[in-house]
Amino acid sequence: MGKCEQCIIKQFNALKSLTKDELVRISGCKTSKTIKKGEVIFEEGESINGVYCVKDGICKLSKLSENGKDQVVKMVVKGQLIGQRSLVSNESSNLQATALNDMEVCFIPKSEIISDLQRNPKFTLDMLKDMAHDLKEADDVIVDMAQKSVKQRLAETLIYVEKNFGTNPDGTISLMLSREDYANIVGTATESAIRVLSQFKKEGLISTVGKYIKIENSNGLRRIE
Amino acid sequence: MGKCEQCIIKQFNALKSLTKDELVRISGCKTSKTIKKGEVIFEEGESINGVYCVKDGICKLSKLSENGKDQVVKMVVKGQLIGQRSLVSNESSNLQATALNDMEVCFIPKSEIISDLQRNPKFTLDMLKDMAHDLKEADDVIVDMAQKSVKQRLAETLIYVEKNFGTNPDGTISLMLSREDYANIVGTATESAIRVLSQFKKEGLISTVGKYIKIENSNGLRRIE
DNA sequence: TTTAAAATATGACATTTGTCATGCTTTAGT
DNA sequence: ACTAAAGCATGACAAATGTCATATTTTAAA
Numbered sequence: 001m002g003k004c005e006q007c008i009i010k011q012f013n014a015l016k017s018l019t020k021d022e023l024v025r026i027s028g029c030k031t032s033k034t035i036k037k038g039e040v041i042f043e044e045g046e047s048i049n050g051v052y053c054v055k056d057g058i059c060k061l062s063k064l065s066e067n068g069k070d071q072v073v074k075m076v077v078k079g080q081l082i083g084q085r086s087l088v089s090n091e092s093s094n095l096q097a098t099a100l101n102d103m104e105v106c107f108i109p110k111s112e113i114i115s116d117l118q119r120n121p122k123f124t125l126d127m128l129k130d131m132a133h134d135l136k137e138a139d140d141v142i143v144d145m146a147q148k149s150v151k152q153r154l155a156e157t158l159i160y161v162e163k164n165f166g167t168n169p170d171g172t173i174s175l176m177l178s179r180e181d182y183a184n185i186v187g188t189a190t191e192s193a194i195r196v197l198s199q200f201k202k203e204g205l206i207s208t209v210g211k212y213i214k215i216e217n218s219n220g221l222r223r224i225e
Numbered sequence: 226m227g228k229c230e231q232c233i234i235k236q237f238n239a240l241k242s243l244t245k246d247e248l249v250r251i252s253g254c255k256t257s258k259t260i261k262k263g264e265v266i267f268e269e270g271e272s273i274n275g276v277y278c279v280k281d282g283i284c285k286l287s288k289l290s291e292n293g294k295d296q297v298v299k300m301v302v303k304g305q306l307i308g309q310r311s312l313v314s315n316e317s318s319n320l321q322a323t324a325l326n327d328m329e330v331c332f333i334p335k336s337e338i339i340s341d342l343q344r345n346p347k348f349t350l351d352m353l354k355d356m357a358h359d360l361k362e363a364d365d366v367i368v369d370m371a372q373k374s375v376k377q378r379l380a381e382t383l384i385y386v387e388k389n390f391g392t393n394p395d396g397t398i399s400l401m402l403s404r405e406d407y408a409n410i411v412g413t414a415t416e417s418a419i420r421v422l423s424q425f426k427k428e429g430l431i432s433t434v435g436k437y438i439k440i441e442n443s444n445g446l447r448r449i450e
Numbered sequence: 451t452t453t454a455a456a457a458t459a460t461g462a463c464a465t466t467t468g469t470c471a472t473g474c475t476t477t478a479g480t
Numbered sequence: 481a482c483t484a485a486a487g488c489a490t491g492a493c494a495a496a497t498g499t500c501a502t503a504t505t506t507t508a509a510a
Contacts (some may be wrong), residue, residue: 022373041388061424063365063368063402065368065369065371066372066373067372069372071368071371073364073368075369085360085361088354088357089354089357089361094365117346117350117353118346118350119346120346121343121344121349124350125349128342128349128353128356129314131353131360132309132313132314132356133314134360135359135360136316137365138360138363138364139319139320140288140361142296142363142367143288143290143298144290146370146411146413147296148291151268155400185414187370187372189370214372
């Protein structure tokens with residue numbers, strides 16, 4: 001199993017501020033897991049007792065709403081941690097994490113993180129910075145949800161997904177999401193998401209190659225009202 | 226001017242974890258301010274160079290959307306800090322803060338907070354906990370915005386405001402917000418907010434005493450679909 | 451106190467979005 | 481390869497929400 005000290009992933013998250021000793025200690029008690037696409041990493045309301053460090057793959061964090069829909073709150077890529085918020089607040093998870101890809105993650109037990117948080121101020125400050133970043137992003141999502149149309153939100157989501165999760169050699173978005181996933185990110189009915197994507201296609205803003213979506217005119221997408 | 230060491234407000238926020246010495250030092254460089262209702266404490270994009278500790282009053286944190294509306298993201302009461310997120314990220318503010326009440330705040334310069342964050346892990350951890358709490362609330366708002374109707378959101382807002390900001394002796398909500406404020410919290414057009422409030426009134430869910438709103442049937446408000 | 455401006459209220463209508471029904475297409479499992 | 485299930489697509493219609501116009505009431509400033 002890989003050693004945390006040597007893992008290049010750690011440079012992308014707060015773990016980079018841990019000392020060599022701390023990393024060695026964590027390396028000794030962490031667990032590596034492979035998670036298949038569609039698999040649930042943890043559920044809403046579950047006690048997670050640790051954090052996951054995403055070595056590879058992408059997952060969504062979502063929350064079930066009263067009307068039965070599963071609203072996506074955030075997507076997490078390689079390099080990021082999941083579960084920190086619940087750990088810090090000492091609460092069970094407020095979100096569900098589901099793999100959108102085949103993933104590789106390391107699970108680090110709560111006790112290790114807690115003891116580092118109490119002893120290594122640089123680490124704590126880094127965690128604080130990461131959380132401040134998440135909070136800013138969440139604020140932006142609130143404003144978008146409140147003030148933008150479904151079309152605008154879906155257009156922005158396409159641009160976001162392309163930018164953050166990359167493209168295949170033929171220019172298609174490499175992350176394959178179902179129409180239902182898009183609907184749950186945007187916060188609309190699946191049929192509405194399908195309709196808007198069809199419209200984008202008719203207007204030449206996007207095209208599809210099999211199940212993959214390609215952005216043909218990102219400025220056009222940005223201009224949507 | 227009051228001394229931070231003796232200020233009872235500090236127990237409600239992360240400042241409680243500062244040592245006596247740290248508090249004395251902060252006390253020496255803080256500034257007390259009175260802010261009148263409607264006054265802007267800081268604007269979006271402004272460098273704030275410190276945090277405000279709210280000694281009294283309530284303010285809204287909002288963000289201007291592209292369509293010109295000022296979406297309220299969070300409301301802040303006595304005891305809470307504002308400006309921490311930007312300070313931690315070392316960015317200019319992503320939100321505007323506006324007093325909804327006459328307020329009393331203390332301004333603490335950035336350098337002081339930063340040095341405490343670097344030296345006092347308990348303080349940093351407390352800041353982290355507060356921010357984790359804010360993030361959870363923001364996640365909940367995202368889900369509500371995406372999945373609930375304007376009626377539901379407005380009903381919940383009324384209950385929230387009553388619960389968190391209290392009532393007058395006659396049972397009316399003590400915080401007076403304009404219909405436009407309600408619209409900007411809920412994320413809807415002012416006319417829509419007015420219409421929904423009128424409907425609530427007709428249905429006996431709320432009543433009004435002058436400009437004040439009184440919740441008459443909170444279970445009814447909760448049951449709205 | 452008077453008066454202009456702002457806030458509230460409501461109607462009429464347009465637009466957006468959701469819901470339900472139905473059919474087609476793809477996927478996955480035997 | 482066959483078949484059931486899931487996903488995608490689209491029409492028809494309903495419901496929610498936004499926009500614009502206008503009137504009334506309240507507030508604040510001269």
